[in-house]
Amino acid sequence: MDPLRHAYSFCPLCRTDMVRREEGGTVRPMCPDCGFVQYLNPSPAAAVIVRRGEQVLLARRRFEPRAGQWTLPAGFLEYDEPADVAARREALEETGLDVEIADLFAVHHGMLPPDRSVILVVYRAEERGGSLEAGDDAEAVGFFDLDDLPGPIAFSAHRKVLDALSAEARERKAR
Numbered sequence: 001m002d003p004l005r006h007a008y009s010f011c012p013l014c015r016t017d018m019v020r021r022e023e024g025g026t027v028r029p030m031c032p033d034c035g036f037v038q039y040l041n042p043s044p045a046a047a048v049i050v051r052r053g054e055q056v057l058l059a060r061r062r063f064e065p066r067a068g069q070w071t072l073p074a075g076f077l078e079y080d081e082p083a084d085v086a087a088r089r090e091a092l093e094e095t096g097l098d099v100e101i102a103d104l105f106a107v108h109h110g111m112l113p114p115d116r117s118v119i120l121v122v123y124r125a126e127e128r129g130g131s132l133e134a135g136d137d138a139e140a141v142g143f144f145d146l147d148d149l150p151g152p153i154a155f156s157a158h159r160k161v162l163d164a165l166s167a168e169a170r171e172r173k174a175r
């Protein structure tokens with residue numbers, strides 16, 4: 001993973017050839033003319049965990065990367081959108097379900113292939129209405145048992161969440 005693969009060749013403000021400068025141990029693309037610095041940050045995304053009993057809601061991706069693979073309902077935040085609002089919106093767009101965000105479950109770092117760095121904010125949510133139907137960039141949706149998930153799960157951050165839910169379920173059974 002080389003973040004500088006995403007570096008601009010030309011300054012987006014004044015079109016000068018960008019150079020690379022070290023700043024606090026990190027090499028950053030910078031414009032030698034106007035001083036513009038390109039900060040290469042992860043992109044924020046949000047996901048929701050919606051349960052029906054022991055089952056969890058998943059969506060199958062319609063588009064690359066990882067088309068045909070399964071994830072929690074999830075997507076990128078819009079510019080001025082809080083993470084919990086994005087999580088609720090993605091659930092509605094992808095699965096047709098209206099959900100209420102309950103609490104923060106986890107924050108994971110992951111890679112959207114080939115190499116887009118993502119921070120995934122994961123919430124638990126309660127189903128409040130709507131009707132289950134695939135939409136937007138989902139081609140199928142459904143509730144699945146944690147020990148009988150469809151495969152493959154598209155992204156490592158989502159697998160971590162599902163693994164954590166499975167561990168929770170095992171602990172509950174053991175008590």
Ligand SMILES: [Zn+2]
Pocket residue numbers: 011012013014015016031032033034035036
């Ligand atoms: Zn410039």
